Amino acid sequence: MDDAVTPARLQAFLQDFRVLSEAAHSAHAQRAAGAPPLVPLVAEHLGSDPRTFPVHTLELPVLRRVDVDVAVAAVVGEDPDARLVGVGGGEQRSHMSLSEILQHAAEWQQFPVGPVDYHRAATGPGTSRQTVAFGLHLWSVAGVPVALLQRRASMRHNGSPVLEVVCPSDEVAGDVLTRVRAEMDARSTLRGQVVTFSGSPFDPGEAGVVHVPRPVVPREDVVLPAGTLERIERQVLGVARHRDALRAAGQHLKRGVLLYGPPGTGKTHTVRHLVGESPGVTVILLSGQALQLVTVATETARALQPAMVVLEDCDLVAEERSMHGSSPVLFEVLDALDGLASDADVTFLLTTNRADVLEPALAQRPGRVDLAVEVPLPDAAGRRRLFRLYAADQPFGDAALDAAADATDGMTASFVKEAIRRAVLLAAEAGHPVGDDDLIDAVREMTGDSERITRSLLGVSSDRPD
Known part of the structure; x- marks a missing residue:
C-alpha cells in the first residue's frame, strides 16, 4: 500500500524533524x-x-x-x-x-x-x-x-x-x-517569636509562617480554681526559670502539660497567659490542619530552644487507638514527644475538650505528659470574678454582678463574656446608657429556652436543667 511506512520514508521524516527542531532552537537563541x-x-x-x-x-x-x-x-x-x-x-x-x-x-x-x-x-x-x-x-x-x-x-x-x-x-x-x-x-528570624505554621496539601511550596504578636494576659485575668494556675506555672515557667539548677542536678527539662476541660472554660486563655509570660521563648502554635506539621514544629523548637509547642484541641488528632484505626498525626505527636533529648528546654502544651478519648500512651506516660490539669466550669466565686473582669469599666453595681453570677450556675467564662457584651448591645438598641437592668435582661435572655443552642455553643454544664 502507498500508505505503508517504509524505512526510507521514516528516515526522511526523522531528518525533517531534526531540521525543524534545530530551526526552533536557533530561533530561540536569536530571540x-x-x-x-x-x-x-x-x-x-x-x-x-x-x-x-x-x-x-x-x-x-x-x-x-x-x-x-x-x-x-x-x-x-x-x-x-x-x-x-x-x-x-x-x-x-x-x-x-x-x-x-x-x-x-x-x-x-x-x-x-x-x-x-x-x-x-x-x-x-x-x-x-x-x-x-x-x-x-x-x-x-x-x-x-x-x-x-x-x-x-x-x-x-x-x-x-x-x-x-x-x-x-x-x-x-x-x-x-x-x-x-x-x-x-x-541567625533564625523565628527565634524568640510567636508563630503559627500553615500548609497547603495542594501546593506544599505555599506553606508559610504567620507571625503573631506575643499576647499580654495578666495573671489576675486568669480565673481558675485556687492553686491551679500555680501548678501550671511551676511546670511551664518554673522549669524555665530554674533550668540551670535542674541541669546541674541531672534533671530533664523537656515537659508536657495537658489542659483539659469543657469548651469555653479558659484553656486557651491560660495558654495565652503562659506565652505572654515567656519572653524570649520561641512559641509555635498549631491547631486544626496545622497539627499535621507537628514534626517540623518539633524540629524547629529543638533548634531554637528555649521553645514551646502548643497543640490546641489535640483530641482532633490524638484520640485513642481502636480497631477502626487512628490519625497518623497521633504517631507523629508521640514521636515528637519521645524524640527530644531530656535536656532539651522545650515545652509541649496541649489542650483538649475530650480528655476521655485521648490516647493513653499520650496522656498517661511520664516524659510525654508530665502534668494533666483540669480547667473546670467556674464555681460561684469564679463566676463573680469573671463578671467583674469582663465588666471592666461598665457601670454595673456589685449587687447586679453577684445576681448575674448566681443566675449562671454551670456557665463558662465564654458565656459570662457574652452576657456582658449583650447587656451593652441591649442598652445601645434601647438608646440609653448601660445599667444593671440591661445585665439582668441579658442574663435572663441567654438562659431562656430560646437560647439553648447559644448556651450549648458557649459552653454550659450538661447537668444544668433547661
Whole structure:
C-alpha cells in the first residue's frame, strides 16, 4: 500500500524533524540574543566547565525559607567580591536540577543569565525581608570558587527550598552546606517569636509562617480554681526559670502539660497567659490542619530552644487507638514527644475538650505528659470574678454582678463574656446608657429556652436543667 511506512520514508521524516527542531532552537537563541549565556559565566568563575563537577544538594524545611536566605547571605557575604546573578528560562527551571539547567543551557541556550527572582516574606508581626527566590551566588571560600543556586521552592522536592552547590572541591562544597545549616539556627528570624505554621496539601511550596504578636494576659485575668494556675506555672515557667539548677542536678527539662476541660472554660486563655509570660521563648502554635506539621514544629523548637509547642484541641488528632484505626498525626505527636533529648528546654502544651478519648500512651506516660490539669466550669466565686473582669469599666453595681453570677450556675467564662457584651448591645438598641437592668435582661435572655443552642455553643454544664 502507498500508505505503508517504509524505512526510507521514516528516515526522511526523522531528518525533517531534526531540521525543524534545530530551526526552533536557533530561533530561540536569536530571540535571546544579547542575554549572556549561563555556562560560560559559571565556567569562568569556577575555572572549568561546571558540568564536569558533582552537584551537592541540601533540601531544607519549607517553613524556614527566610532563615535559609539569612544564612546564605551570611556565608556568601564573607567574600566582598561575591556576585548574585539570575537565571532566565521561565517555569521550566523549577522542574530541573542545577545539573540539568547547566546541560540545557550549554546545548540549547535555554537558560541565559537573567534578573534575580525575589520574594518578600514576613520576619515578624510588622516586618519583612526580601529573599532570593531564584538566584545563583558566585563567590570564593579560602580561594576556592563556589557557585550556589538558591531557589525558594522546588517542585522536584515537594515544594521545599533547595540549595545546590558546584565547586572544584567536594570538601569545600560540603562545608558550605554545613555552614548554611548552622547559620540558619544561629541567625533564625523565628527565634524568640510567636508563630503559627500553615500548609497547603495542594501546593506544599505555599506553606508559610504567620507571625503573631506575643499576647499580654495578666495573671489576675486568669480565673481558675485556687492553686491551679500555680501548678501550671511551676511546670511551664518554673522549669524555665530554674533550668540551670535542674541541669546541674541531672534533671530533664523537656515537659508536657495537658489542659483539659469543657469548651469555653479558659484553656486557651491560660495558654495565652503562659506565652505572654515567656519572653524570649520561641512559641509555635498549631491547631486544626496545622497539627499535621507537628514534626517540623518539633524540629524547629529543638533548634531554637528555649521553645514551646502548643497543640490546641489535640483530641482532633490524638484520640485513642481502636480497631477502626487512628490519625497518623497521633504517631507523629508521640514521636515528637519521645524524640527530644531530656535536656532539651522545650515545652509541649496541649489542650483538649475530650480528655476521655485521648490516647493513653499520650496522656498517661511520664516524659510525654508530665502534668494533666483540669480547667473546670467556674464555681460561684469564679463566676463573680469573671463578671467583674469582663465588666471592666461598665457601670454595673456589685449587687447586679453577684445576681448575674448566681443566675449562671454551670456557665463558662465564654458565656459570662457574652452576657456582658449583650447587656451593652441591649442598652445601645434601647438608646440609653448601660445599667444593671440591661445585665439582668441579658442574663435572663441567654438562659431562656430560646437560647439553648447559644448556651450549648458557649459552653454550659450538661447537668444544668433547661
